[in-house]
Amino acid sequence: MKPRALVPGDLISFVSPASALDREKLDFSIALLEGWGYRVRLEDHALDSWGLFAGTDADRAADLMKAFTDPEVAAVYCTRGGYGCARLFPYLDLDAMAASGKMFLGFSDITVLHTPLNRRGLPTVHAPMGLTLHTPREPWVYESLRQAFIGGNPIPDEAPKGTTLIPGVVEGEVSGGCMILMCDSLGTPESVDLAGKIVLIEDVDEFPHRVDAMLTHLINSGQLGSAAGLVIGEMTRTDEKADPTIKGTPWREIVKERVMPLGLPTVIDFPFGHGKQMLSLPQGIRARFDAGAGTLEYLESLCR
């Protein structure tokens, strides 16, 4: 059920399954994708606004289902994360979405959708949102995304390596994403299942104690300890949220204290997450993770 590699002329559908956004924020990404030879279509409700969300749950879900089931669409690209995907489950046909074989891209709140699609056999791409592509980025960021679209190697040589916490080499399916959404899935029918997986972990705008609490939740559930290896990105803007009245513990120290006792191959500061410079990382396909070298190498193509 792998997606087809995109070719020039293919149609990319922009959908907004979570928070609302302004149209002009998409100008850059539309021009970028059109420059690569693709066509871009905004779905009907992509620019709607309803409370905290880009339209009602029913409308956001309808856009997703339309994009996933329209034969003309080659890839479904999320414009923005924020919050809202977890509200959509009553409205989605996840089996049909996975069976569509469409390429699906996004991260952050979109983690909520990666997990069930991967579980149903559709690999997806943990990629920068359409909204944020205009942020000045290194050339390898765009090259990584471009390679994802064509099923190439999404980890350019120029991308930084991860920093080793615990060395070790493992192979497994890449999974995970934004930590708070992984936690928000625990105990639900669409829970993450990290057993034997190479787990991506990143987050943004969390208080230091919440980084600790979420890792503890993943540990207490038995999920984190069952992983094959941990590829930790960035916890963006966490240290700035430390309580100045107590001796703050920088997020990297919190992460080390929690995850190192698990003894799994682990790196930190792998280049993905809510920082500006991030790779586009396929999920739901197998990779070889060398934590000592700080590298992730895909063992198969994202595409059929």
Added chain:
Amino acid sequence: MKPRALVPGDLISFVSPASALDREKLDFSIALLEGWGYRVRLEDHALDSWGLFAGTDADRAADLMKAFTDPEVAAVYCTRGGYGCARLFPYLDLDAMAASGKMFLGFSDITVLHTPLNRRGLPTVHAPMGLTLHTPREPWVYESLRQAFIGGNPIPDEAPKGTTLIPGVVEGEVSGGCMILMCDSLGTPESVDLAGKIVLIEDVDEFPHRVDAMLTHLINSGQLGSAAGLVIGEMTRTDEKADPTIKGTPWREIVKERVMPLGLPTVIDFPFGHGKQMLSLPQGIRARFDAGAGTLEYLESLCR
């Protein structure tokens, strides 16, 4: 396994299983409890400081175990919440704690401990922390706590009623507590089990979208819909955290939008939570909840 009603001369043990605190913040609560005729003892590590916590995990857990197993102690009272209880599971003997029949009091992060103790048959008390009793409070706040200690009626006539969202009368065991800790338990061996329960829900310092996300997590897990009724307290300091760049949705509207489709007997603004004026509410015993009248009436005493 109900706790014994306290009598003058009984010893109350102050423990700090979560965040650190300053000694002088306890002066008021110690004087209050001594004024009621009780003795107060601070456990060995109650004033320790280790990173974000009141001592190491092992030390905080050792204090809890010492207090719960010391025959001289009649009640174990938590000085402060914050964050830290979920880290203690590897160090605690929850069966021995529950079998001790000690009275146990606290709320907020202490929700993490109420759930497994209630499940093992020990009723506990969702009560103000030792740290915060000095905050100016209505007389019924202190009267409620005093009645909890002696196994009396903890809901004085003077306490405000809840505001009806959906009327209905149900009976069941009182459960729940601070929402984020209920969520952080999902998918773990010590998960909340809300089926058939009268569920207390409150939280503090959460972003509006997180109130939505946590309710959605409890809904997606099937827990919230299985409850008998919902007794919602206050989401303290949530509206102040609304993003000014988007039309903020006040927390009461978010709660209504999420919980009213469940169709359960529900009240909001029941007097408990992180606001100043809060009842001390036993958990793990049965009550009659009249959502139309906005009242909770215990059907049995906290004490044996």
